[in-house]
Amino acid sequence: MLKREDLGAKPRESGCVSRRRLCAQLLLPSSPQSLRLVAPVWNRGTSGIRGLSKAVDPEGSQRKGRTLLQFLNDRFYDVEAVREYLLRKQVLKVQKKNRSVTYIKERYGPYIAGAYFVLKQGGSVKFRDREWMRADERGLSSLEFRKLQEVPLEAVDASGCAINYQGLDNLLALKELQSLSLRRCPHLDDWCLGRLYQLADSLQELSLAGCPRISERGLACLHHLQNLRRLDISDLPAVSNPGLTQILVEEMLPHCEVLGADWAQGLKVGPEEQSQDAAGSPIPA
Secondary structure, three states: OOOOOOOOOOOOOOHHHHHHHHHHHHHOOOOHHHOOOOOOOEEOOEEOHHHHHHHHOOOHHHHHHHHHHHHHHHHOOOHHHHHHHHHHHHHHHHHHHOOOOHHHHHHHOHHHHHHHHHHHHOOEEEEOOOOEEEOEOOEOOOOOHHHHOOOOEEEEEOOOOOOOOOHHHHOOOOOOOOEEEOOOOOOOEHHHHOOHHHHOOOOOEEEOOOOOEOOHHHHHHHHHOOOOOEEEOOOOOOOOOHHHHHHHHHHHOOOOEEEOOOHHHHOOOOHHHHHHHHHHOOOOO
C-alpha cells in the first residue's frame, strides 16, 4: 500500500496544530515596520470587527468619500443638478416648519396655537400679565394650555425664525397682538407685509430690521397699520435708498416713530448722478 509520503503529499496535521500555525502567521508581521498596535473600538458597549477594521484601515474615510462621490455621480450629471436638489430639500424643510397648526387651534384656541408655532420655531411669546415664555432644552416650555386658553397673546418675538408667507396664518388670528418682532427673518418678503393689514386694529410695534428680502415696495403696504407707534426698518439690504424710504414711511404713518438708516447713508448721491450733475452744471469762469 502506498503511503502519503510516497506520493509527495504532506502529512496531515492535527486540527490544533493547524490552528496554532494559522494564528502565528496572522500575528507575526512580515517586517518590523508592519506591526501596528490598535486599540479596540467599542460601539455601544460591544466591540466588533467593523469598528476594529475602521481603526486598522487608514483608507476607511477615503473609501467612504469615494462612495459618496459615486452616489452623487450615479444620480446627478452636473453640479447644477446637485445645487437644485439641495435647494429643493431646503424649500421643503421651510414649508414643513410653516405648516398651519389647525389641530391645536381647534382644541386650544388661536392664542395657544400661535404660541405653539412661535415657540417651536425658537422664538418667544408673552401673554397678557405674564412673563416672556421661551422653549426650554427639552423642547417646548411647559405651558399650562388650559389656563391660558382665554388669555390674549400680546407680544411675539420671532427674530431669526424661518417664517414665510404660509406661516403667517398662525399669527394673523391673534387679534389682540400689540408687538411683533420679525427681525432677521430670511424668508419674509414683500408679499408677507401685504398680509399684516389683518392686525391693523391692535398692532402698535413692528420690527422688520435685518430682513434681506424686504424692499420699499413691501413697506408701502404698511399704510394700513395706522395704529403703529414704533416701526423699525433699519438694515434692509433690498431697499435702494434707505433715507428717502424712511421719509416716505414717516409721511405715510405720521403718528409712528420710524427707526431706519442714518440720513447721510440714505441720501447719498450715487456716482452716476454725481457725473450727470457735474456734466450739466456750468463751469465757473
